[in-house]
Structure formats: structure tokens, C-alpha cells
Amino acid sequence: MRLGIHTRINQGFVKAAERMARLQCNACQMFSRSPRGGKARALSQEEVNQFRDLCMKNDINPVAIHIPYVLNLATSDPEMHQYAVDMVKEDMSRANLLGASYLVLHMGSHKGDGTEKGLAQVAKALNEAIKNYHGEAMLLLENTSGAGSEVGSTFEQLKYVLDELKIPRAGICFDTCHGFAAGYDLTDKAKVDETLRKLDEVVSLANLKLIHANDSMFPLGSTKDRHAVIGQGYIGEKGFKAIFRHPLLKNVPFILEIPVDSDEDWERNLKAVRRLAGS
Secondary structure, three states, X not given: OOEEEEOOOOOOHHHHHHHHHHOOOOEEEEOOOOOOOOOOOOOOHHHHHHHHHHHHHOOOOOEEEEOOOOOOOOOOOHHHHHHHHHHHHHHHHHHHHOOOOEEEEOOOEOOOOOHHHHHHHHHHHHHHHOOOOOOOOEEEEEOOOOOOOEXXXXXXXXXXXHHHOOOOOEEEEEEHHHHHHOOOOOOOHHHHHHHHHHHHHHOOHHHEXXXXXXXXXXXXXXXXXXXXXXXXXXXXXXXXXXXXXXXHHOOOOEEEOOOOOXXXXXXXXXXXXXXXXXX
């Protein structure tokens, strides 16, 4: 099982890799800049080399970079559109520099322009950003909870954008809390089977490259993006046992994005996940 956490980078990438090794994670996710956006600091070659060496030495693979939450690819505002395009370009470059396998992003909000136009804007922005892209990092579209005017909450919407992208190196990241909030039931094996059947039918499981494993503080279909500790939300231990042990997901890495306060909390939660996974 490939399992990791979304780790902080406030002490730099080398410390982040050392932390993953200490927590015995063999996958990880992080921002490559402030999650609030803004100008990203330059990465020194020494730091990059040390980070990549530590990941290789400790079998931390894959590494995923999450783009800042301020990104809104679905906007029709020209200035915000260009900001989104530029950020994707820059973060794809930074992901490649760090040796990351994936760049994960939310698609954003159509801000009242309608889902169809919002999705078209997402595809337009991403195609501008990846024009002439030849890097190794793969772009992953993350599903959303469907709150307000968000786009990307259904498998059909994810499929639409994937079909519009003009590069083969693109896939999806499925967030369990977001999917549950959007109405995809994950509470037991039969429900997980059905959700994965729908995902395969619409998007193809071959495009599923990463899972954000998060329980949900709110019931099925709430559209509320509120992550809970695994087993302490509405998906529950039964649901996650089915997810972690599902044969169709045995080669898909899991990243935890749950509310914790310390590394001791992470150790306890990682242990609980491994127990549910039977590993």
C-alpha cells in the first residue's frame, strides 16, 4: 500500500522529506508554495537534489504537488484567467524540478456563469498552460464537493475536461470526502463497488492515479467539504476498510488530508489506516 500525508513545507522541502521518512510514509503530497498563492520562492538546485535523493532513498513515491486553493480555472474574468494559466505553468515546472509524479488541482467556480461555461473555461485555461509542455509530471483533476458554483463534482464533468486536454499525461485524483459530499456513496463494500463501477464507466479506472482518503463530517450528498479523521465521519471504518482493501485500488496511492495537530496524531492515524487496510 502506498500511503502518505499532505505535509507542510514551512521548514523547506528537505525537512518535509525527512518527516515523511520518520512517519514511514511511502508517498506524500505538499504545496510547492504558500497555499494562499502569491509569488513562489526560487528553489535552489542543492535543495532540489537533497529532496529528490531523500525521496529515492526512503522509497517515497509518488510525490504529488497540490496547487494553491486560490486557483480558479473556471473563471471567465480575463485577469483571473491569466493568473490561473500562469500558476499552472509555474507549478508544473516546479513539480518537474522536484521530481513529483503529479500536480493536483481543483477546477474552481464558474461564479454564476453556469457549469457548461465553467468547464469550457477550465479546459481553455489548462490547454493554454500546458501548450508545448513536455515534462514528466502528470496533471490530475481533483473532484469537488459540488458546493455553490463549483465545477468538477461529477465523473461526467471530470471526463469532459480530460477529453478536452491536448496532452496524454493527465488523469484524476479522487477525494473520498468530496465524492461522498457530492453524492457518491462509500459506506460499505457494495456502495464502494457501485461508485467504482460508475467511475470506471465514465472516466475509466485507468485514469485514477491518486486518492485523497478523508472521512466526511457531513452526510451523503451534503455538498460540504469538511474532512474528518478516518473512521470518525459519515463514511466510517466500514467504508474505508472496503476502500483500502478493494482489489481495483491496490495500486492506487492514498494521501491523508485529515485534521490533526501533531506528528503523534499522524502516527496514530497512519497506524489506524494500515490496520483497516490489513497491512
